[in-house]
Amino acid sequence: MSDYLSPALPPAFFPSTSPASYSRADFGPDFHWGVSTAAYQIEGSGDCDGKGPSIWDDFVRRPGKIKRGEHGHEACDFYRRWPQDLDLLRQLGVPNYRFSVAWSRVLPQGTGAVNQAGLDYYERLVDGCLERGIEPWPTLYHWDLPLALQQRGGWQNRSVVGWFTDYAELLARRLHDRVRHWMVLNEPMVFVAAGHLLGIHAPGKRGLGAFLAATHHATLTQAEGGRALRAALPATAQIGTTFSCSYVTPARPGLPRDERATRRADALLNRLFVEPALGLGYPVQDLPFLGWLDRYVQPGDEARLPFDFDFLGVQNYTREVVRHSPFVPLLWATLVGAAKRRVPHTEMGWEVYPESLYHMLRQFAAYPNAPRLIVTENGAAFPDEPTPDGRVPDPARQAYLQAAIGQVLRARREGVPVDGYFAWSFTDNFEWAEGYRPRFGLVHVDYETQRRRIKDSGYWYRNLLAGLPAGNPAAVPPGAIRLSR
Numbered sequence: 001m002s003d004y005l006s007p008a009l010p011p012a013f014f015p016s017t018s019p020a021s022y023s024r025a026d027f028g029p030d031f032h033w034g035v036s037t038a039a040y041q042i043e044g045s046g047d048c049d050g051k052g053p054s055i056w057d058d059f060v061r062r063p064g065k066i067k068r069g070e071h072g073h074e075a076c077d078f079y080r081r082w083p084q085d086l087d088l089l090r091q092l093g094v095p096n097y098r099f100s101v102a103w104s105r106v107l108p109q110g111t112g113a114v115n116q117a118g119l120d121y122y123e124r125l126v127d128g129c130l131e132r133g134i135e136p137w138p139t140l141y142h143w144d145l146p147l148a149l150q151q152r153g154g155w156q157n158r159s160v161v162g163w164f165t166d167y168a169e170l171l172a173r174r175l176h177d178r179v180r181h182w183m184v185l186n187e188p189m190v191f192v193a194a195g196h197l198l199g200i201h202a203p204g205k206r207g208l209g210a211f212l213a214a215t216h217h218a219t220l221t222q223a224e225g226g227r228a229l230r231a232a233l234p235a236t237a238q239i240g241t242t243f244s245c246s247y248v249t250p251a252r253p254g255l256p257r258d259e260r261a262t263r264r265a266d267a268l269l270n271r272l273f274v275e276p277a278l279g280l281g282y283p284v285q286d287l288p289f290l291g292w293l294d295r296y297v298q299p300g301d302e303a304r305l306p307f308d309f310d311f312l313g314v315q316n317y318t319r320e321v322v323r324h325s326p327f328v329p330l331l332w333a334t335l336v337g338a339a340k341r342r343v344p345h346t347e348m349g350w351e352v353y354p355e356s357l358y359h360m361l362r363q364f365a366a367y368p369n370a371p372r373l374i375v376t377e378n379g380a381a382f383p384d385e386p387t388p389d390g391r392v393p394d395p396a397r398q399a400y401l402q403a404a405i406g407q408v409l410r411a412r413r414e415g416v417p418v419d420g421y422f423a424w425s426f427t428d429n430f431e432w433a434e435g436y437r438p439r440f441g442l443v444h445v446d447y448e449t450q451r452r453r454i455k456d457s458g459y460w461y462r463n464l465l466a467g468l469p470a471g472n473p474a475a476v477p478p479g480a481i482r483l484s485r
Contacts, residue, residue: 015354015403017355017407018358018406018407018409019406019409019413021469021470022405022470023464023467023469027412032135032419033094033420034095034096034097034137034421034422035097036099036424036425037097037100038099039100039105040054040056040144041425041432042075043102044072045079049115049117049121050115050117050118051104051108052104052110052148053146054104054144054147055143055144055202059203062204066433066435067437070435071430072430076428076429076430076447076450083128086132086134089426092454094426094461095465096181097135097136097137097426099139100140100141100142101139102144103145103146105121106122106171109148110145110146110148110152110163110167111149111166111167114170122138123175135180135181137181137183138171139183141184141186143432144202145203155191155218156196156205156213156214157217158220158296164221164224165224165225168228168232169231172228172233173232176233176234181238182237183242183313184226184240185225187243188215189244189268189273190244192211192214195214197211208289212293212296215293217296219277219282222277223276223277223307226241226307227307240310240311240312242315243270243273245269245314246269246270246318246356247320247355247359248262248270248320248321250322250323251322251336252323255324258323260332261323261333262322265320265333265335268287269320270360271283272290274312274364276305277305277307279305281302289330308371310371311372311373311419312374313376313377314360314364314374314375314418315377315378315424316360316375317346317348317424318350319353321335321336321341322334323336338350347382347437347439348381350380352380354403357375357407357408357411358407361408361418362411362414371417374418374419375408375421376422379423380397381439382396382400383439384397384439392455393455393456394457397455397457405470408421424440425440426443427444428443441458442455443455
């Protein structure tokens, strides 16, 4: 076991409500353990073997959009190195691997002619997983829309629903006999808001009109994509989709305007896409401006928004503290950042608050018709560097994962139907607009040499999966967690 499994953690890492010690056996034999990645963040080879450009291939070329001018042209070179990386997964004892399919690698123009080399690549990847005893869990869309479709309007064009279902059917026909678990979209709230309202992610659109159009079309797509998979797959296939979420709390509890602002923020961040999927419609009561979605709604859409998913992917990293703001029209709320509150936070500026995962599992499970839940992403970015002897000590990440998984067990013991945990991420990778500086991986990547090194947190996860107890959590040395002064 790691040298860091000794003294007690600070309360911010290991809440008193979290189990002090646990092992894999506490979760039961049917619990799904895994790791997650995304195509654009690791694959590289963006113009190889017939792949078409995606909106991220275009976005990273725009000056000032990505920190330090970085890009995903090479990333982790997973497209070429996948056999060695799958060997690493097997070495870590990880039984399930969630990855995404690059739409434009399979359909360079988004529709029409199929790139056989791209389909063959994902078939080899799936077969490589199965040969190593690893279950593949593909996500069909992780933010990398084919650029050719963006030039036709992208998510603002209602035709995206049909473009996507054709793509989903193509993959299902090719992989139906080997893939048992499928995910439709990754975090629609993020790619819609960051890409079509704030302009900080691809495709870089800004404005309420773009946001509302993309919102409705993405909501339709997550349901119609589910139906397309259901029609093309065996009855035993499990179909899900994933949602970003953050536990939201008022900056000044008991102050009515902060409490109302918190409800509005919760509706936007956590409820906007899941509630239509569950047949509850858009949360217009808490966000009246969503009534303007009507201009994009066509007859029959209300009945098409729900889909009976087999599972929902819960993707949580932190909580958000909210206060009323008269300077943010329509939402009338603002987030009070971790640095401003002088609380420990990660390289992404996100508060270290593993208990957020417990609260969000409880919130999603409270829907009367909610299916089972799987944590499909959870993790933390902290600075880490190899030592001269090649070791990569990352006690802060190890402590975060240990506390967060403890919160999953806490929820499970209270009857929440959470059946899996996938750590984000398997390797360090290209972190979108933040470039390569934030490192989330259980495996360190030297981007100049592409050398991989398993971090201490990776060995800790391996030991947990091997059945060793995760007790006496690690001490976090000074400087491991950033605390703004």
